[in-house]
Amino acid sequence: MLDEPESKPSRRYRGESQAERQSGRRERLVAAGLKVFASIGYRAATVRQICVEAGLTERYFYESFASKDDLFIAVYAHCVERVGAALFVALEAADDTPEAKARAVLSAYFGEIERDPLFARVLLIEVLSLGPNLDHVYREAMDLFSVHLQTDTPELFPRVSADKGRTEILAAGLVGAIVHVAMRWVLSNFRRPREEIILGLLDLLLAASR
Amino acid sequence: MLDEPESKPSRRYRGESQAERQSGRRERLVAAGLKVFASIGYRAATVRQICVEAGLTERYFYESFASKDDLFIAVYAHCVERVGAALFVALEAADDTPEAKARAVLSAYFGEIERDPLFARVLLIEVLSLGPNLDHVYREAMDLFSVHLQTDTPELFPRVSADKGRTEILAAGLVGAIVHVAMRWVLSNFRRPREEIILGLLDLLLAASR
DNA sequence: GAATATTGACAGGATTTATTGTCACATACA
DNA sequence: TGTATGTGACAATAAATCCTGTCAATATTC
Incomplete structure (x- = not known):
């Protein structure tokens, strides 16, 4: 609890840095959100559905966004x-x-x-x-x-x-x-x-x- | 299933006919819906809350309306x-x-x-x-x-x-x-x-x- | 006053969804 | 090649809410 050593294991993966991968996922989620929200409506859209569309799992959703509202705002x-x-x-x-x-x-x-x-x-x-x-x-x-x-x-x-x-x-x-x-x-x-x-x-x- | 005898037991209650009571409840629900929807928003509003506001129970909600959407339309x-x-x-x-x-x-x-x-x-x-x-x-x-x-x-x-x-x-x-x-x-x-x-x-x- | 329709309170199943957690596999680095 | 980290599939928990069913209390009619 006292000393968090910054935990910087950050390493490249598929030719991308940690930050690149993360922002890539974020963009994919935004694009998927646009598609799903527009197709079936905000209310009917579920986090899971958006993740499927983005080719990601819920875990990565909550990495970038706190909630469905949050994603919609983005x-x-x-x-x-x-x-x-x-x-x-x-x-x-x-x-x-x-x-x-x-x-x-x-x-x-x-x-x-x-x-x-x-x-x-x-x-x-x-x-x-x-x-x-x-x-x-x-x-x-x-x-x-x-x-x-x-x-x-x-x-x-x-x-x-x-x-x-x-x-x-x-x-x-x-x-x-x-x-x-x-x-x-x-x-x-x-x-x-x-x-x-x-x-x-x-x-x-x-x-x-x- | 074949012959529904119209089941018209309809009798007065508190000085009102069946139809009067029912439409009275409906009006109360509409008024309560207006109040609750406007106060806390459509999404946050629950059927139960609206019923409490109207002084009725869920049962009577579904007597007049099929869903929250339905009430809102009214x-x-x-x-x-x-x-x-x-x-x-x-x-x-x-x-x-x-x-x-x-x-x-x-x-x-x-x-x-x-x-x-x-x-x-x-x-x-x-x-x-x-x-x-x-x-x-x-x-x-x-x-x-x-x-x-x-x-x-x-x-x-x-x-x-x-x-x-x-x-x-x-x-x-x-x-x-x-x-x-x-x-x-x-x-x-x-x-x-x-x-x-x-x-x-x-x-x-x-x-x-x- | 008895029988019955009507009501009100409440419980609880069913469904949906968000959110976190686990585990096997893939990828990179030593 | 071995080890640690990143990733993806999926399970499982938790919470909210809809909607239905039960039952006793109340009002009305006969």
């Missing part, structure tokens, strides 16, 4: 990061007009969603199953989206820049509109073409900016 | 009905201008939410915990809201009435904006005054209508 964070990166790239490349910026946001967002329906399902739907202890996860992601919208595309909020509160509500409303339409789109199995959805929301964004 | 339907009625009344009383209609919708909606935070929590947050088998419940409620917005307040969609699809997306977007802002408001414990929220969304609704 999976969700992964999704948020991914869509954030896509938005960033698209915004960098876009012209500096309100319309170009708005279109860039919508194109990137809905593009990512359509590219990978499993990812979309976690990002938009399964996250809602978390319950009240973890709703802050969703809320924080939405807030981040909202803040980015305000700072990265100020072109969309030219007016009431004096009234900060009003702008915040407007931004939250726009985020809500985008996310909600996206959710319906996913749940409808992408019935309408992406471009149609984008044009519909573009109307709303541009109307709000004027 | 609770949620109750909430939707309630907010629907409030919207109906408010819209009847409002003038026929876009602004009056929009304000009526927002006032009624956020008024109901503020009046009863437990109700609001179920309507806006707990419903998201249902998981993928039951997401249609939420979606249908949103669709209903969206359709009502289009039919009851056509003043808000004066433009592209030719392009039906576009109008639908716009309506869905507005519903998403309203619901999302409402959710944030509830989660923030009504930090801002209601009127401020309403004004912010009014901006958006009126901008979209022009």
